[in-house]
Amino acid sequence: MKILHLDTNHKLLIDQLADAGFQNDEDYTSSKSEVEAKIHEYDGIIIRSRFSIDKTFLDKATNLKFIGRVGAGLENIDCEYAEKKLVKLIAAPEGNSNAVGEHALGLLLSLINKLNSADRQVRKGRWLREENRGLELDKKVVGLIGYGNMGKAFAKKLRGFDVDVICYDIQSGVDDENCKQVSLEELQEKADVLSLHTPQTPLTKGMINTEFIAGFKKPFWLINTARGSAVVTKDLVQALKTKKILGAGLDVLEYEKSSFENLFDSNEIPVDFKFLIQSENVILTPHVAGWTIESKLKLAQTIVDKIKKHFI
Numbered sequence: 603m604k605i606l607h608l609d610t611n612h613k614l615l616i617d618q619l620a621d622a623g624f625q626n627d628e629d630y631t632s633s634k635s636e637v638e639a640k641i642h643e644y645d646g647i648i649i650r651s652r653f654s655i656d657k658t659f660l661d662k663a664t665n666l667k668f669i670g671r672v673g674a675g676l677e678n679i680d681c682e683y684a685e686k687k688l689v690k691l692i693a694a695p696e697g698n699s700n701a702v703g704e705h706a707l708g709l710l711l712s713l714i715n716k717l718n719s720a721d722r723q724v725r726k727g728r729w730l731r732e733e734n735r736g737l738e739l740d741k742k743v744v745g746l747i748g749y750g751n752m753g754k755a756f757a758k759k760l761r762g763f764d765v766d767v768i769c770y771d772i773q774s775g776v777d778d779e780n781c782k783q784v785s786l787e788e789l790q791e792k793a794d795v796l797s798l799h800t801p802q803t804p805l806t807k808g809m810i811n812t813e814f815i816a817g818f819k820k821p822f823w824l825i826n827t828a829r830g831s832a833v834v835t836k837d838l839v840q841a842l843k844t845k846k847i848l849g850a851g852l853d854v855l856e857y858e859k860s861s862f863e864n865l866f867d868s869n870e871i872p873v874d875f876k877f878l879i880q881s882e883n884v885i886l887t888p889h890v891a892g893w894t895i896e897s898k899l900k901l902a903q904t905i906v907d908k909i910k911k912h913f914i
Contacts, residue, residue: 603667603913604643609650611672612902622910638662646913648672648905654860655679660687668692668913670905674699674752674892675829677802678860692908695751697901698892703755705891706797706827709851712885713823714739719882740764745793747809748828749776749783753799757781768792772805790817797825798832812837821848827891830854835874842881849883853891 604625607616616626627644629637634653641647641663648670649655655669657680666689669679674695681691712718715736723730744760746753746769757767757780767781770789777783784792796818800806810824810833824847826833835856841847857865857875865888878884 603645605646605648606637606641606644607648608637609648609652609672611648611650611905612898614899615648615672615902615906618903618906619909622906622914624909634659641666646670646909649678651678651860653678655684657683660684660689663689668909670909672697672901672905675801677829690912692905692912694901694904694908697904698894698897699751699755700900701894701897702752702799702827702891703757703759705853705887706756706825706851707759709825709827709853709885709887710795710797710823711739713825713849713851713883716882718885742766742794743768743792744795744797745769745789745822746781746797746799747771747789748799748801749773749781750799750801752828753797754778754780756797756799766792787817791819793818793822794820795823795825798828800828800832802829802831807831808834810834810838812840815841815846818846821846823848824850824852826851827853830856830858830889835872835878839874839877842877842883849885850878851885852878853887854889855886858889 604627605619607626607628608630610630620626638659641659642665644663645665646668647666650672655678660666660680660683668690669684670692671679672694674693676691676693679691684691716734720734740763743766746756746767749769749771753769760767761780768784768789769777769781770784770786806829808831815837824838833856838847838850842850855865855875857872878886
């Protein structure tokens with residue numbers, strides 16, 4: 603079987619697939635149309651987020667048997683059409699879930715203890731102790747929306763704290779010893795912290811908006827390590843201004859391009875983003891929650907293992 607690698611990944615991916623008898627070709631620079639011209643030669647594709655795999659692409663991939671996405675989500679792939687064409691979809695949410703859980707915890711602790719703003723002040727010679735008095739996480743209620751691999755990893759990280767962890771998920775029966783599943787209404791009533799762990803779907807796009815935020819009984823902290831499209835930025839900014847949202851830790855933004863490699867489609871910085879970067883109670887990271895040294899290896903290994911399981 604011939605595999606076309608369209609994004610760079612950990613070298614073990616190609617090495618182990620080659621050892622298993624697969625032919626590996628690499629093309630990290632050709633345009634999408636150039637790849638489409640030769641994709642009929644290949645049985646498999648390995649991709650991160652370089653470009654979308656749509657109907658046109660899939661129609662040209664006449665011999666395609668699988669698509670391996672070195673990451674958690676499959677939103678860049680027309681999954682329904684791929685499945686109709688009997689193309690196996692392989693993702694690796696297990697590979698970076700621990701990294702995401704740790705990053706979400708880091709964002710939360712940094713926010714409530716004002717670590718980033720305090721650091722900036724001390725570097726400027728400002729020694730403001732009372733202004734940087736923080737909050738403790740103990741006795742708080744942490745609410746998760748989405749309780750798959752990522753949500754479970756974050757809940758596991760919270761076991762060392764005296765907190766109640768609750769979750770809402772469209773699937774029933776997902777809770778475990780680390781988290782109690784509740785209705786969305788109960789989550790909005792009780793949560794002091796809201797952390798998002800959802801894939802990008804029509805249901806989750808724009809989910810965190812003014813109406814949704816207003817449904818929370820208490821002011822809360824927001825953590826988003828999922829997809830930027832889940833949060834309407836202008837509504838988040840308004841909630842930060844009114845203090846309904848006490849602070850936000852955002853690893854993802856709705857302005858990201860679909861490749862996740864660039865932030866804006868143009869050089870113009872949106873007004874709402876300017877507000878975020880000037881806010882002391884907002885922490886921003888460049889979509890790196892699952893982007894660790896260890897996760898790079900684990901993501902690649904997960905894809906290799908799944909390909910070998912299904913095609914050897």
